[in-house]
Amino acid sequence: MLAHYGYKDGSGEYFIVVDTDKCDGCGRCVSACPWGVFEIGEDENDPFRETAVAKVSESHRKKIKYSCAPCKPGSGKKPLPCLESCAPGAIGHSW
Amino acid sequence: MSTEYWRWPESRWTSPEIDGKAGRMITAGLDVGSVSSQAVVMIDGALFCYSSLRTGSNSPESAQRAMEYALTGTGLILTDIHYVVGTGYGRVNIPFAQRALTEIACHARGANFMYGPTVRTILDMGGQDCKAIRCDAKGKVTNFLMNDKCAAGTGRGMEVFADLLSVPIEDMGRLSFEVDTEPPPVSSTCVVFAKSEAVGLLRKGWPKERVLAAYSSAMAHRVVELLERIQVEQDFAITGGIAKNEGVVKRIEAELKIKALEPKYDAQIAGALGGALFAKALVEKERGLR
Numbered sequence: 001m002l003a004h005y006g007y008k009d010g011s012g013e014y015f016i017v018v019d020t021d022k023c024d025g026c027g028r029c030v031s032a033c034p035w036g037v038f039e040i041g042e043d044e045n046d047p048f049r050e051t052a053v054a055k056v057s058e059s060h061r062k063k064i065k066y067s068c069a070p071c072k073p074g075s076g077k078k079p080l081p082c083l084e085s086c087a088p089g090a091i092g093h094s095w
Numbered sequence: 096m097s098t099e100y101w102r103w104p105e106s107r108w109t110s111p112e113i114d115g116k117a118g119r120m121i122t123a124g125l126d127v128g129s130v131s132s133q134a135v136v137m138i139d140g141a142l143f144c145y146s147s148l149r150t151g152s153n154s155p156e157s158a159q160r161a162m163e164y165a166l167t168g169t170g171l172i173l174t175d176i177h178y179v180v181g182t183g184y185g186r187v188n189i190p191f192a193q194r195a196l197t198e199i200a201c202h203a204r205g206a207n208f209m210y211g212p213t214v215r216t217i218l219d220m221g222g223q224d225c226k227a228i229r230c231d232a233k234g235k236v237t238n239f240l241m242n243d244k245c246a247a248g249t250g251r252g253m254e255v256f257a258d259l260l261s262v263p264i265e266d267m268g269r270l271s272f273e274v275d276t277e278p279p280p281v282s283s284t285c286v287v288f289a290k291s292e293a294v295g296l297l298r299k300g301w302p303k304e305r306v307l308a309a310y311s312s313a314m315a316h317r318v319v320e321l322l323e324r325i326q327v328e329q330d331f332a333i334t335g336g337i338a339k340n341e342g343v344v345k346r347i348e349a350e351l352k353i354k355a356l357e358p359k360y361d362a363q364i365a366g367a368l369g370g371a372l373f374a375k376a377l378v379e380k381e382r383g384l385r
């Protein structure tokens with residue numbers, strides 16, 4: 001399942017996409033993100049999934065543009081820590 | 096008292112074909128949304144009865160009212176129900192629900208039942224949010240996106256416009272087509288700004304049908320943008336209160352160049368229906384039947 005967390009507002013579209021078929025619930029993204037955007041838990045949208053999955057925590061879903069902003073400078077961009085930490089490549093950003 | 100143009104009728108329905116007393120497994124789904132609440136009761140996997148009414152300021156009370164209203168005249172009471180699944184914004188506040196599930200999962204499952212297994216893309220236009228969901232033939236979610244940060248493109252926006260234009264909410268769809276040419280959509284995304292823009296248009300002398308057309312197409316355009324992110328695959332269905340507004344539905348269809356499926360039941364009950372279906376599956380899992 002491609003889970004889109006985030007929103008679209010007047011300034012643009014801001015979604016973090018977690019591919020729950022690729023995610024193995026290892027939790028490296030949780031420790032890699034300096035801003036505590038990710039958490040590991042049950043898949044809210046698949047009641048029959050037995051294994052844990054990464055998701056964007058509730059408190060960040062409506063301000064993700066600002067939560068992620070420090071990792072997305074205008075210049076001198078480095079690879080995003082969440083993407084780098086994810087071995088199966090389950091995380092994506094829409095912006 | 097002034098007329099409440101936004102007020103939509105509350106309703107209930109009972110299947111004439113099912114005997115409530117003969118059922119072996121009775122499950123229910125309750126969708127306590129931001130604007131409306133629905134209760135659906137299923138007997139052995141068939142739709143038995145449902146209700147749809149307005150969510151008050153108190154979620155547990157709204158859940159109770161919706162359930163009691165659905166069961167009115169059926170001879171069943173709450174304790175006859177084996178398993179209740181709660182969904183929607185108020186899902187954690189339903190005292191008699193055994194499990195709370197997200198409305199994403201429930202809408203996909205409910206739409207699969209309501210529109211049949213060919214449905215692949217669901218657009219739920221709720222009271223205060225908008226969800227675009229892709230699912231497989233079993234109603235399992237494969238891709239989803241929800242916008243609940245902003246009320247643009249939702250039922251609440253339509254209610255605001257019903258009040259502003261003094262048009263009963265059920266007439267808005269039809270009235271929005273009573274224009275000679277389609278006006279440009281209102282440019283504001285936000286409901287509050289769109290309302291100010293509409294006030295300006297009325298002052299300029301636009302008839303209300305034209306303002307309504309401009310707002311309906313802005314709404315359609317906005318949700319189509321959301322749908323494009325998850326990519327629409329046929330068959331396509333719209334659930335939620337706005338599914339009853341032909342002014343928005345037809346404009347979405349025109350923009351997508353895809354026709355939406357006709358619902359078999361009230362399109363607003365999809366979430367609660369999915370809840371009742373999950374309830375059945377969960378009981379079967381507990382009893383070791385699957």
